[in-house]
Amino acid sequence: MAEGEAPKKKSDLPVRVASAVVMLAVAGxxxxxxxxxxxxxxxxxxxxxxxxxxxxxxxxxxxxxxKALALIAGMAYIGGAAFALIALPVGVLIGVLAVVIATDTxxxxxxxxxxxxxIAPSISPSKTWSGLAGGMIAAGLVAASSFAWNTGEIVVxxxxxxxxxxxALLAVVAQAGDFFESWLKRKxxxxxxxxxxxxxxxxxxxxxxxxxxxxxxxxxxxxxx
Numbered sequence: 001m002a003e004g005e006a007p008k009k010k011s012d013l014p015v016r017v018a019s020a021v022v023m024l025a026v027a028g029x030x031x032x033x034x035x036x037x038x039x040x041x042x043x044x045x046x047x048x049x050x051x052x053x054x055x056x057x058x059x060x061x062x063x064x065x066x067k068a069l070a071l072i073a074g075m076a077y078i079g080g081a082a083f084a085l086i087a088l089p090v091g092v093l094i095g096v097l098a099v100v101i102a103t104d105t106x107x108x109x110x111x112x113x114x115x116x117x118x119i120a121p122s123i124s125p126s127k128t129w130s131g132l133a134g135g136m137i138a139a140g141l142v143a144a145s146s147f148a149w150n151t152g153e154i155v156v157x158x159x160x161x162x163x164x165x166x167x168a169l170l171a172v173v174a175q176a177g178d179f180f181e182s183w184l185k186r187k188x189x190x191x192x193x194x195x196x197x198x199x200x201x202x203x204x205x206x207x208x209x210x211x212x213x214x215x216x217x218x219x220x221x222x223x224x225x
Contacts, residue, residue: 016199023197023206031090039086046082048203049211050074052193056204059188081211084218095146096170096217100210102142103135103171110134119175124182132175136168143167166220173216174209181208 030041053074061067085093111131119127140163147163181204185193192201200206 019197019199023200031094034090038090042082042085045203045207046078048196049207050078052196052202052204053078053184056184056188056190056193059190060184077215078211081207081214084214088214088218088221091150092217092221095143096214097210098142098146099139099167099170100174100213102138102167103174103209105135106138106171107131107135107175110137120179123179123186127175127179132172135175136171139171139174140164140167143170170213170216173212177209177212180212181205 027041030038054071057067057070057074061070085096088096107127108131110133111126111128114128114130114134116128116130118125119129119132143166144160144164147160181193185191193204194202196202197206
């Protein structure tokens, strides 16, 4: 290394990939086993998320009453999401997961490709309006495809457009959950909610968008005729 040259940062890609494979394997096994195994998995993820949320709040809230109120709100938010995921039929649950993944993937590639104005640079510097648009389109396509698959009819009709619109709406909700966690981490002065998952941060980092989407999806499912 030449004199004065900064050492190259070692890539964490292998660690990230390995962690992702393990996470997918565990989540996939829970989905495949279903029943009490799936419910237990969701409960454990929610518990880990709540612990991380509590740690973040303890760094942000200044008073004991403020911490208590924030903890109660966190329990309602995270607990409500866990209850929603447990209550939803497995098929709908998989659809919700697919929409959230599509949102993140679409937002990432669209934002990287087109760039442009930031949505809220003081909270999340990497989030752009083009990324949000890409996430909405990707989530809408996944929702519409899921509707067509479940009905067995690939026909252009109003319900197909409604499914697309619902997917796009859920993408906005997912991004709102992402922004909420980013704001909380900035207030706490940390980059990740924890270091539980090598290369990925904490559990809260992985499910920040899923939490509000699951709650919204449960209301939409309950309103479904």
